Amino acid sequence: MTTRTSRFTSTLGSMALALAAVSALGVGVTMALFSATQTSGSNTFASGTVSVGLGSTSTTCTVSNMMPGDSSTNYGSGSASLTPCDYRVKYTGTGAAWLAVDIAVNAGTPGLYTATSSGLQLKIGVNGGASMMNGTVYKTQAGTDTTVAAGSPVTNLLVSSVPASTNDLVTFDVDYLLPLLAPNALQGGSVTVTLTFHAVQASNQPIGACVAGRQCSDITWA
Amino acid sequence: MLGLSLSPTVHDTSALFVGTTTPGANALAGGSFSPGVAPAVTQTNRGVNVRLSWPVVTFSSGAAPSYLVTRIQQDGTRTAVCTGVDSPVVTGQSVTCSDRKPGAGSLYVQQPVLVVGGQVTWSLPPSTPA
Numbered sequence: 001m002t003t004r005t006s007r008f009t010s011t012l013g014s015m016a017l018a019l020a021a022v023s024a025l026g027v028g029v030t031m032a033l034f035s036a037t038q039t040s041g042s043n044t045f046a047s048g049t050v051s052v053g054l055g056s057t058s059t060t061c062t063v064s065n066m067m068p069g070d071s072s073t074n075y076g077s078g079s080a081s082l083t084p085c086d087y088r089v090k091y092t093g094t095g096a097a098w099l100a101v102d103i104a105v106n107a108g109t110p111g112l113y114t115a116t117s118s119g120l121q122l123k124i125g126v127n128g129g130a131s132m133m134n135g136t137v138y139k140t141q142a143g144t145d146t147t148v149a150a151g152s153p154v155t156n157l158l159v160s161s162v163p164a165s166t167n168d169l170v171t172f173d174v175d176y177l178l179p180l181l182a183p184n185a186l187q188g189g190s191v192t193v194t195l196t197f198h199a200v201q202a203s204n205q206p207i208g209a210c211v212a213g214r215q216c217s218d219i220t221w222a
Numbered sequence: 223m224l225g226l227s228l229s230p231t232v233h234d235t236s237a238l239f240v241g242t243t244t245p246g247a248n249a250l251a252g253g254s255f256s257p258g259v260a261p262a263v264t265q266t267n268r269g270v271n272v273r274l275s276w277p278v279v280t281f282s283s284g285a286a287p288s289y290l291v292t293r294i295q296q297d298g299t300r301t302a303v304c305t306g307v308d309s310p311v312v313t314g315q316s317v318t319c320s321d322r323k324p325g326a327g328s329l330y331v332q333q334p335v336l337v338v339g340g341q342v343t344w345s346l347p348p349s350t351p352a
Contacts, residue, residue: 061246065253065283067336068343087246095239112252120250174248184344188254198242222240 061085061174066112066120071177075123078177085174089197096163097199098207098219099170101126103133104153108190115147118182120191122148123175130213132157139214150191158216163202172197253282255334260349263291263330265321272324274304278315279334279346287334289317294351295325303330 063072063082071078072085091097103124107113113120115136124133132138137145138154148154159170172195178186200221208218257279266273279287291304304310304319310332311318321330329351336344 061248063248063250065281066250067253067281067283067285067338069338070283085246085248089243093239093241097239097241108251112250172246174246176250178252180338180341180343182252182343186252187344188252190249190251193248193250195246195248196242197246198240200241201239220238222238 063176066178068178068180068182072175074173075121075175075177078179082176084176087172087174087195087197089170089172091164091166091168091170091199093199094166096165096202098202098205098216098221099159099164099197099199100156100216100219100221101132101159101172102153102155102196102198103138103148103157104194104196105148105150106192106194107150108192110185110187110189111150111191112178112186112189113150113191113193114186115149118179119186120182121177121179122193123173124193124195125173125175126159126213127171128173132213139211141210141215141217143211143214153194154215156216156219156221158210158212158214158219161207161210161212164199170197253285255287255344255346256280256282258346260332260334260346262349262352263332264352265330268320270322272321272328273318274321274330274332275316275318276332276349278312278317281336285336286312288337289319290333290335290345290348291319291321292331292333292348293321293324294329294331296327 063085066082069079070082071080072082073080074084089099091099101124105113105122111119113122113136117135119136121135122133123131123135125131133148133154136147138148138157140146164170174193174195198221200219205219210216210218260279261276263274263276266275274291279289281287289304289310290302291310293301293303295301303321308320308322321328331348331351333348334346335342
C-alpha cells in the first residue's frame, strides 16, 4: 500500500496557504504547474515524488500464547524457536530521500510490554544490522539510551545515513523475547507494536548530526 | 489563486515531499492457564498412603504444567509431597500422586507451574486447601 502526501510551506508568510493549495494540484503527478496572473510570467516546476511501499503483502504479524523464555530465532537468547516479524519496504519515489521509522508500543490489559527488563523485550533492526530498538530502549540523536514508553511513540529513527534511491529495499526485522523473569501478572497480557515507515526528500536537507539507527531531529520530516 | 501573485522569488520557498506507508503491526500475546484457578485436591485413603487427585490444568501454548503439591498438617506445618518417584502423573484429564507419610487430618494444596530450563516461571495461585 502506498500513500503519498505533499507538504508545501512558504517563507513568504501569508502566501503559504495559497501556495499549498496550488501545489496540491500537481504533486500527485510528476509535473506541477504554478502560474502567475499579475505581475510575473508563468512558472513551471517539475517535481519529484517521495513515496514508500511495502514489499510484502503481509503487514500484520501475530504471536500468541507466549510463555516466559520464548523468543524469536534471531533475538540472541531465550528459546529462539518463534518466527520473527519481518517487513520489506521499497522506496518508490523518484527523488533521493531520507527514510525513517516510527515505533509505537501500545500495551494491552495486562500489558505484556512493561518497559522494564522483566516484560517483553524487542529488537527492531534494519537490513540485519544494528537495532533501532534494543530491549526496551532506543537511542536519541546524541546516542543516549532512552526507554520506549508504552503509549508514547518514538518517531523519526533514521534508517540509513545514505539517502534512498528509487526501488531501494529495506528490511525491518522485529525480534522479541519474553524473559524468564516475566511475572505472573503478565499472563494473558498483550501488546501491539506498530511500525510506520516514512520518507522525506533528501535534497536541500543535510543529514546534520543524525546517525543511522538513532532518532534524527536535524532532518525536517514533515 | 485568491489574488496570489507568484514572483521569481518563489524559488526561495521550501517544499517538502513526504511519503508514508501503511504501518506494519505486530500483535504479541502471553499465554494463560486453563482453568484460571487451580482445582482443589481430592484425597483418597489407600492403606497407609493417601492418593491425591485433581483435574488437569493446561497452558494455552500447549506446554504441560508441572504441579507443586503441599501437605498442610493440623499444626500448620507445610511439607512438599509428591516429589521424586511420587511425582504427579497425568492420565487423561486427571492428575494423581501419592503421599506416603500423611499426618492425620492433613489437607493438601496443589499449584500448577510452568518450568522452563529447570526454572519455575509462571504459575497459578495454589488451590484451596482440601
